[in-house]
Amino acid sequence: MLEATYTEAGFGRPVRRGHRPAVVVVDFSEGFTDPSFPTGADMSAEVEACAVLLASARERGFPRVFTTIAHDSPHDATTWWDKAPGLRTFMAGSRAVRLDERLGRRADEALVVKRGPSAFHGTDLAGRLTRDRADTVIVCGATTSGCVRATVVDAMQLGYPVLVPRECVADRARGPHEASLFDMNQKYADVVTLAETLAHLAGITAAD
Template identity: 55%
Template sequence: MTVHAYDAALFGGTVGIGARPAVVVVDLVAGFTDPAYPPGADLAGVVTATRSLLDRARARRLPVVFTTVAFAPDGVEGRVWRQKMPALDCLAEGSAAVEVDERLARRPDEPLVVKRTASAFGGTGLPALLVSLGADSLIVAGATTSGCVRATVVDACMAGYRTVVPRECVGDRHAGAHEANLFDLQAKYADVVALADLFERLEAA
């Protein structure tokens, strides 16, 4: 199906943003943002853009939630995922690899959701947390676009959250996978926008 065919088939509507969006920063932890780790990549631009987003959100007192992937020593949860992607083995509970990238300056009052699946909604306390924070929509940043970001955005849509993805604030190890998934997310699940456009939406909300 071509891009024009998608348009003709009524894909890619606009969901917008609410009055109290929560920023969910998916897995911008050392294991993914430091190329020295097996699953890592150079995501410096993504981290810088996300820090700009966080500065704006914090100034507006919007909820901010971080996630990390951290596997327990027993290795039971996430066993199949790790079998498929052995690079994830470095993401052990308590290790430096699972710590939020220090450039994002996570604050003590910003929750950290620990997950063992791709989606931040998968078997975690995130759904209840978002309710307690009074979030009416989501802004999703993080890594990777084709993996944990995509899974989180799809589940957010299924949970009834209008979701915006600022394209500068998400990244992947592979440019083709990154672009293909942004295209698909925009067509079916979320508004994929430039960060400057998101800032304009926040000012208008």
């Protein structure tokens, strides 16, 4: 019933697929992927799925960008901290901001440091994607209902077709995760499987 309501209203159409996708891995840092942190949860399956996607993108030479939240001072005054004080653990140089090593980030892969939910707000991510001639953005990471969603919306507003491989995004609760995937798929992105994403990357290589 819910999906029919959106379909009848003209939502949920597929986005176009480009020929030079960039993989943006949002905040798969230890502060989110390690359950010992107050903001963390067990995201092992999603991190490992993201590593598979990254391996394919590396093999084919597609751009990869990682993001992490990091603040320089414990006195940073942000509304976000007031709303979610657990984020105060994300201090520059701390373990919370360190990327999950299972992703195997390489020296030639960009790391964008951000202070808000969107990977675009107040960062040079848009410029990096332009420089790398990206025409599609594949968004992975955490959390689905927070920083992933914010990044997806901003990427769409900048004119990028966006793909979200559902196995590669994680949240600390199932309800917000599923609701956000549904909403993004209806309005802002194509929520696809990892297998579909890998096939798309392989198909671009075969076609070029």
